[in-house]
Amino acid sequence: MKLLYGTGNPAKLDVMRRCLADLGIELIGLKDLGEVRLPEIIWKQPETYKVSHEITEKDKENAISEEDARKKAEAYFEALHMPVFSCDSGLYFDDVAEEDQPGVHVRTVNGKYLSDEEMTAHYANLAKKYGGLTGHYQNAISLILDETHRYDAMEPSMKSASFGLVGTPHPKSKKGFPLDRLSIDLQTGKYYYDRKEKETGFDPLDQLAVESGFPQFFERVMKEYNRMERYEFRTIRQEEMEQGVAIELACFPPNEACSEKSMRERVQYAPELFLAAVDKETGKIAGTLNGLATNETKFRDAFFDEISLYDPEGENVMLLGLSVLPEYRGQGIARALMEGYCRRERKNGRKRLILTCLQDKVEMYQKMN
Numbered sequence: 001m002k003l004l005y006g007t008g009n010p011a012k013l014d015v016m017r018r019c020l021a022d023l024g025i026e027l028i029g030l031k032d033l034g035e036v037r038l039p040e041i042i043w044k045q046p047e048t049y050k051v052s053h054e055i056t057e058k059d060k061e062n063a064i065s066e067e068d069a070r071k072k073a074e075a076y077f078e079a080l081h082m083p084v085f086s087c088d089s090g091l092y093f094d095d096v097a098e099e100d101q102p103g104v105h106v107r108t109v110n111g112k113y114l115s116d117e118e119m120t121a122h123y124a125n126l127a128k129k130y131g132g133l134t135g136h137y138q139n140a141i142s143l144i145l146d147e148t149h150r151y152d153a154m155e156p157s158m159k160s161a162s163f164g165l166v167g168t169p170h171p172k173s174k175k176g177f178p179l180d181r182l183s184i185d186l187q188t189g190k191y192y193y194d195r196k197e198k199e200t201g202f203d204p205l206d207q208l209a210v211e212s213g214f215p216q217f218f219e220r221v222m223k224e225y226n227r228m229e230r231y232e233f234r235t236i237r238q239e240e241m242e243q244g245v246a247i248e249l250a251c252f253p254p255n256e257a258c259s260e261k262s263m264r265e266r267v268q269y270a271p272e273l274f275l276a277a278v279d280k281e282t283g284k285i286a287g288t289l290n291g292l293a294t295n296e297t298k299f300r301d302a303f304f305d306e307i308s309l310y311d312p313e314g315e316n317v318m319l320l321g322l323s324v325l326p327e328y329r330g331q332g333i334a335r336a337l338m339e340g341y342c343r344r345e346r347k348n349g350r351k352r353l354i355l356t357c358l359q360d361k362v363e364m365y366q367k368m369n
Helices: 010-019 057-080 116-130 204-209 213-228 238-251 260-269 333-347 359-367
Strands: 002-005 026-029 084-093 133-144 150-153 163-165 231-234 274-279 285-294 316-324 352-354
Touching (some): 057 133, 116 163, 133 213, 213 333, 231 333, 238 274, 238 285, 274 333, 285 333, 333 352, 333 359
16 A cells, blocks of 8 residues: 655654555655645644643643644645545653643744754753753654545554653754754663664664554554445434344443433434444444534433433534444444544534443543544
8 A cells, every 4th residue: 555654754754664664555755746736734833722621731732742643634635635644743841841841843942943953952952951851752643544544543652752851962963853862761871872773672763753553553554444344334324223223232231221212212313423334245234333412511311311402503422322233343343433433523513522431441442542
């Protein structure tokens, strides 16, 4: 597969090519496209996205990076109509003043986009100001293979290891990675440039630039993409009402399953808030995700049973059930349903998807971002 990496930085492209070398992906960069007109968004400074005051600073950090990656990937795909991915990274230091926290604006300081040399000088001075810095990169990725297969990730494995930043640049430099000159390994106190491959088994600079989470992400997505070709993802149809009821009863114990009456009402009055994975070979629904739109912001049990709470113009969606039949599990359908639902409702102008779940299911939803 030929895949566009939405970057004009040849150093980043080279690192990612080596990272994905074993996956059979032919990776090209923006400069490989020649005179193709690129979307205007790449020349704009990153936007600041509004984030609810109810979430933590760590959630805010993740939301901004992932949203930036998604917007760039969507702009490239709409302009170029080819498989593409974009990454976004935020740099976060421990124990610094808010005005000194770079976040997603690593290269932009006081409205100015810095060259490699200016970046090195700025962060060297910042390290001197604090007597040395400790930080990490938070990485996000957005991959679009076609109109229906889009994947976003902000996973723990994509977060870099913590590293130090010092005020004296290493004499060696690599174009496109100016902060490598200031970066030191916290365990040894050595510059990354002075660590030898035999000490680590890999190039430690590559580890900071592209964490192991990226090849894991691509490997998972390509396997999932090949499997998902078997399924059509769409809204549920009225003639499929009994299938929807049967899936709910098969996937939840009696004390947790929605009543047959309530499921029929959801299919009848809010079919557009179902997403169904339909086996193309048999026409059978393999799994569903459904919810109700509302302007309320707090989940309450009444949403499960009272269709009267449904507001088609509501800016939020209360997710009421994610179900995959036992014989279809283990193929990534649940993740595909959740990611597809998120994309669809974002396009529909929804602001939040809200769910409640048992404690032992929290980790599963976290892995779905």
